Structure formats: C-alpha cells, structure tokens
Amino acid sequence: MSKDSKMIFEKGEKVLCYHGPLIYEAKCLEAEMQDSQAKYYIHYAGWNKNWDEWVPENRVLKYNDANIQKQKDLQKTLKSNPQRSRKVVKPRRTDGKDADALPTQLSVLPDVAVMCAVPEASRKKRGRADNPDMAEVGKAEVATFLPDGLKAWLAQEHIYIHEGKLAVLPARSSALHVATQFFKAKAAGQEDPFAEQVVGEVLDGVMEHFAVALPAELLYAPEKAQFKELSEKYPNMALCELYGGAHLLRMLAKFGSKLSSPRFDEFTTELLLQYLNELLRFIADNHASFLRPEDYRAS
Structure with a gap:
C-alpha cells in the first residue's frame, strides 16, 4: 500500500511504542489506514515476533532523545513508585500444598483487579441459587471478542449441558492452570520484568473476578447443584x-x-482488551488441551 499523507510513521522506521504502561524500542513493519485510522504493525525489539501487533498511532512515538528520556523516566517511576502490594491468587489444596499460582508479586497495576470485580452488591449474592441461566452468554461480546473456534465451543457446550452432561470437576486443566500457562508463554517472549508484572497483574485480576463471577453469573441452571x-x-x-x-x-x-x-479510562480499557484478546487467542490455539468434549459426562 502506498504511503498515505496522514501517516506520521513510515514502514521500516525505528520507533518507540507503548505496550502496557511502559515504552519499548520497536520497528514499524507496516503502516496503513484502517477504517480511517492510522495503524502501524509493530515489532518490539528483542521480543518474539509472536507479539508483533497492529497499534493505533497514539501508542507510537518518534525515536528521539526527548522520547527516549520519557521512556527512562516512566520506567524509573514504575520501579520506585510505592504501590499497594497484593498477594497473587494462591489456591490451597486439600493436601496442604500450594497449587499453581501466577509466579510474580504483583504491584504495577493494583487497581485492575478491583476494577474488574463485581460490585459489592453483587458479591453478597454470590451464593444465591436464583442465578440466570447461561443461555444468553456473551451475545454481543461473542461477535467481536472471541475467535470463531471459541464461539463454536460455547455453542457446543450449551448443547452438552442441555443434554444432561456436566463438566468433570475438579477440572483436569483448571482456569488457574490456563492462566499460568499463558503467563509463562507470554513471559517467554520478552525480557522486561515490568512487562511481566503487568501481564501478571491483569491475570491476577481475571482470577479474582472469576471467583466472584462464577457463582453469580456463569453457571447454567443444571450446574448449580454441582457447584x-x-x-x-x-x-x-x-x-x-x-x-x-x-x-x-x-x-x-x-x-x-x-x-x-x-470506571475504566481509555488506557486501562485498551490494556485489558489487549491482554484478554491474547489470552483468548492462546486458549483457541491450545483448545485441544483446555476444551475437551471428553471432560463432560452425563450427570
């Protein structure tokens, strides 16, 4: 595609780019207009190419002394900022040993888990048996948020439940195991410890929200007795x-x-969408391990 006059950055240009709360050295691999918006396909220096991504123009900076200093100042601020520390989710096993847990002490984005949580009024309802049936699960989000293979799985799972089948629990591959495997895969593609903390913080928030949301809104009617x-x-x-x-x-x-x-500002929304979309792609790529028909049996 020919360079558009509205494009600020060029194909092949060395740039700086926001990823999460930090700025990284990167290269612009492609530059084009998408839906009347300038987008750039970015490769982060030193990162696995699996994390190359299209980003909007407001996340890209010119590679110059002023922005390099901004990069250093931001990293220094995050390193020295006395954030409130929260313990990572560490479920306990009945044998007294710790189960899988996200392997990091999280403090970069301490409000993410809180902002993802169900409001306090909903928390008080977490044990009720009058939860709505899951037949309406994620209609709007499924169309825009899920890979096609995962949409098909949700539809198939709905059939399993209404055929009288229930998931075999405790799960062979737990939600925490899925999140931990994603964390390891994500961390393997980068060297920056602060970026790892951001991923861990988002996943920690997801696990906390899962604990609240599951009994409140995620169960089909036939699953409530099992719960x-x-x-x-x-x-x-x-x-x-x-x-x-x-x-x-x-x-x-x-x-x-x-x-x-x-409650979510634009930056937080973009950050969460980025990592949650990557988590969904990870689940889709590993569906044979995480989503198995044989894990459902007649109740």
Whole structure:
C-alpha cells in the first residue's frame, strides 16, 4: 500500500511504542489506514515476533532523545513508585500444598483487579441459587471478542449441558492452570520484568473476578447443584482451581460488557482488551488441551 499523507510513521522506521504502561524500542513493519485510522504493525525489539501487533498511532512515538528520556523516566517511576502490594491468587489444596499460582508479586497495576470485580452488591449474592441461566452468554461480546473456534465451543457446550452432561470437576486443566500457562508463554517472549508484572497483574485480576463471577453469573441452571456439592467437598480449593478453561471462557465471553463501565479510562480499557484478546487467542490455539468434549459426562 502506498504511503498515505496522514501517516506520521513510515514502514521500516525505528520507533518507540507503548505496550502496557511502559515504552519499548520497536520497528514499524507496516503502516496503513484502517477504517480511517492510522495503524502501524509493530515489532518490539528483542521480543518474539509472536507479539508483533497492529497499534493505533497514539501508542507510537518518534525515536528521539526527548522520547527516549520519557521512556527512562516512566520506567524509573514504575520501579520506585510505592504501590499497594497484593498477594497473587494462591489456591490451597486439600493436601496442604500450594497449587499453581501466577509466579510474580504483583504491584504495577493494583487497581485492575478491583476494577474488574463485581460490585459489592453483587458479591453478597454470590451464593444465591436464583442465578440466570447461561443461555444468553456473551451475545454481543461473542461477535467481536472471541475467535470463531471459541464461539463454536460455547455453542457446543450449551448443547452438552442441555443434554444432561456436566463438566468433570475438579477440572483436569483448571482456569488457574490456563492462566499460568499463558503467563509463562507470554513471559517467554520478552525480557522486561515490568512487562511481566503487568501481564501478571491483569491475570491476577481475571482470577479474582472469576471467583466472584462464577457463582453469580456463569453457571447454567443444571450446574448449580454441582457447584454446591463441590463447595462442600473442597472447601479449601479456590474456584479457579476447581473449574476449568471452559468456565473461564464463559467469563471472558461476557467481559466486554465489563469494559464498557465508566470506571475504566481509555488506557486501562485498551490494556485489558489487549491482554484478554491474547489470552483468548492462546486458549483457541491450545483448545485441544483446555476444551475437551471428553471432560463432560452425563450427570
């Protein structure tokens, strides 16, 4: 495509680019107008090419002394900022050992988990049995938020449930295991410890929200009795270890409506969408491990 007069950055140009809260050295691989908006296909220096991505113009900076200094100042600020520290989700096993946990102490974005959480009024309802049926799961978000293969899985799972099948629980691949594997895959593509903390913070928020959202809004009617039995049988296990990738996917399918909340500013919304979309692609790429028909049996 020929260079458009509205484009500020050129193909092949060395640039700086925001990824999460930090700025990284990068290269512009492609530059084009998409839906009347300037977009650039960015490769982050030193990162695996799997993380190359299209970004809007407001995330790209000229590679010059002033912006390099901005990059250093931002990293220094994040390193020295005395953020409130939260412990990562560490579910307990009945044998007393810690289960999988996201391997980082998270403090870069301490408000993400809070902003993702169900409001306090909803928390009080988490044990009620009058939760709505999941037949309406994520209609709007499915059309724009999920890879096609995951849309098909949600439809197939709906059939399983209404045929009288339930997921075999505790899950073979728990929601926490899926998140931990994604964290490891993501961390393997970059060297910056602060970027790893951002990914961990987002996933920690997702796991916290999962624990609240699952009993409140993620269960089909036939699954509610199973939930009660599991809660009594495994009182010391976190829900993100009891339930698996399929239930995590249900939550992600509904997450778009959460991001429309005025509690999220534009930057936070973009950040969450970026990582949640990457998590969904990871689940889609590994669906044979995380979403298995044989993990459903007649109740």
